[in-house]
Amino acid sequence: MSLSPFFRSPFTDLTGGLISHQLMDRCMKEESRYMECLEAYGLDRGVKKCEHLFSDFHECQTLTKQFKRFVAMRNERDRQIAEGKLKGDQQYVTPRVDSY
Template sequence: MSISPFLRSPFTDITGGMVSQQMMGTCQKQEMRYMDCLEAYGLDRGKMKCGHLFEDYHECQTKTKQFKRFMAMRRERDRQIAEGKLKGDQKYVSPRVDSF
């Protein structure tokens, strides 16, 4: 993962925000915490010291844990349908509004 540009110029400073989450992105806070940590420790030590912040930022972007949770819930519902525990209208009952 390359964070700093190979050649730095005023053009790279102006356009640097285009590839970040700071321009109306959903992961602004996580990215800023990670970048602040990298700035404090430097690039080499920061990758090790700020790993937990990078994991939070990466999860915010990719939502892999959220998708795995969703798939686990779907498998459990399919298992219950196959066993006959859920029948009729109970098969596809939507979760409560605040449960997501």
């Protein structure tokens, strides 16, 4: 979460953007939506009102759901290999290009 600095000066205004994702980062849109929501509701109310936007921004940064999904698919494939359902060349077949 972003907080205002205790001491505000032209230096803090210049360097404040260095810690954000606004310089062509993959989470640029999510951070922008979250900051706009915080600006609209204020910091105290915005933490509760903008919680869904923060969770999207947090997922974009950490990719935890994506990693958990990857681990679940790998465990399922390993289970099917152990049961003998996948044999030979079928064990590590890559998904089709348009399967997303």
